[in-house]
Amino acid sequence: MKNPGLRYLLAMLFLFIGSQPTTWAYQPYRAAGEVVLTEKAFRHIMERHWPDSTAAGAGKFQYGITEDSLRALINQAVQNGHSRINTNGRPGVIYEYDFHRQIGTNIDGQPATRLRVVVNKRNQVVTAFPF
Amino acid sequence: MKLDFRLAEPTTDTESWSNADEEDFRYRVALGDLILEIGSKNFSTHWGWVPLIDLAASLRHIAKKLQHSGRTETFEFTESESWLRFSRQGDQVIITASYSPGEGQVEYSRFVDAVKKLSKQLRDELLQRNSALSENPAFQRLLPEEE
Numbered sequence: 001m002k003n004p005g006l007r008y009l010l011a012m013l014f015l016f017i018g019s020q021p022t023t024w025a026y027q028p029y030r031a032a033g034e035v036v037l038t039e040k041a042f043r044h045i046m047e048r049h050w051p052d053s054t055a056a057g058a059g060k061f062q063y064g065i066t067e068d069s070l071r072a073l074i075n076q077a078v079q080n081g082h083s084r085i086n087t088n089g090r091p092g093v094i095y096e097y098d099f100h101r102q103i104g105t106n107i108d109g110q111p112a113t114r115l116r117v118v119v120n121k122r123n124q125v126v127t128a129f130p131f
Numbered sequence: 132m133k134l135d136f137r138l139a140e141p142t143t144d145t146e147s148w149s150n151a152d153e154e155d156f157r158y159r160v161a162l163g164d165l166i167l168e169i170g171s172k173n174f175s176t177h178w179g180w181v182p183l184i185d186l187a188a189s190l191r192h193i194a195k196k197l198q199h200s201g202r203t204e205t206f207e208f209t210e211s212e213s214w215l216r217f218s219r220q221g222d223q224v225i226i227t228a229s230y231s232p233g234e235g236q237v238e239y240s241r242f243v244d245a246v247k248k249l250s251k252q253l254r255d256e257l258l259q260r261n262s263a264l265s266e267n268p269a270f271q272r273l274l275p276e277e278e
Contacts, residue, residue: 118209
């Protein structure tokens with residue numbers, strides 16, 4: 001290879017490739033933007049997980065939660081949380097994030113600091129609850 | 132082993148079932164409770180929000196995965212951190228739950244039969260309430276007539 005310019009370019013390319021991580025963490029549906037909280041999903045969450053919901057055996061958000069603050073919690077969990085493929089053939093991805101502060105109560109009525117969010121393939125929230 | 136379901140009554144949303152998609156069936160419609168008793172152990176739920184089609188489809192998925200000894204599969208409830216765990220040990224399935232103490236044990240073949248029976252009964256019950264479900268592809272896929 002006699003062309004020094006081309007040799008330099010190839011060397012830079014190899015250096016760039018070599019500097020990249022050898023493995024890539026699988027981050028399914030980890031969009032750069034925010035996930036979508038549809039009206040349907042919001043109603044679903046309110047019916048089961050709102051502070052005044054009577055649904056038994058389901059985590060509840062703290063009093064004072066609003067649609068906007070729920071949206072903020074969800075986006076923070078999706079952007080910073082651990083993700084895994086949904087279980088037992090259910091479509092979508094599960095995100096879990098520990099806020100290290102109380103965001104609600106778990107099924108035993110104890111303080112909950114973590115949030116689980118299920119997001120579908122269209123980047124829409126399916127459900128979200130504290131635990 | 133008693134494996135059964137209880138539909139939450141009244142079921143006011145039956146009309147919407149015919150247009151429901153997989154996500155609806157997995158999370159939002161045909162809700163109720165799991166009835167699961169093994170000997171003196173009771174792993175039944177009393178929450179009223181368990182999506183029953185998802186429950187049946189997931190249990191069939193788990194039964195298939197437990198074909199080989201040594202495997203463990205977990206059923207995660209959709210709206211809480213609660214779970215049921217199924218471990219295949221030899222010809223037995225050991226069942227534990229996060230929300231109820233102790234463990235139950237059942238022969239794998241009996242477990243498979245119970246899951247099939249639950250699926251069939253649920254399918255029949257739901258079709259009785261809305262016959263248009265038979266035209267719904269997601270329903271047919273999640274709760275097929277037979278395997």
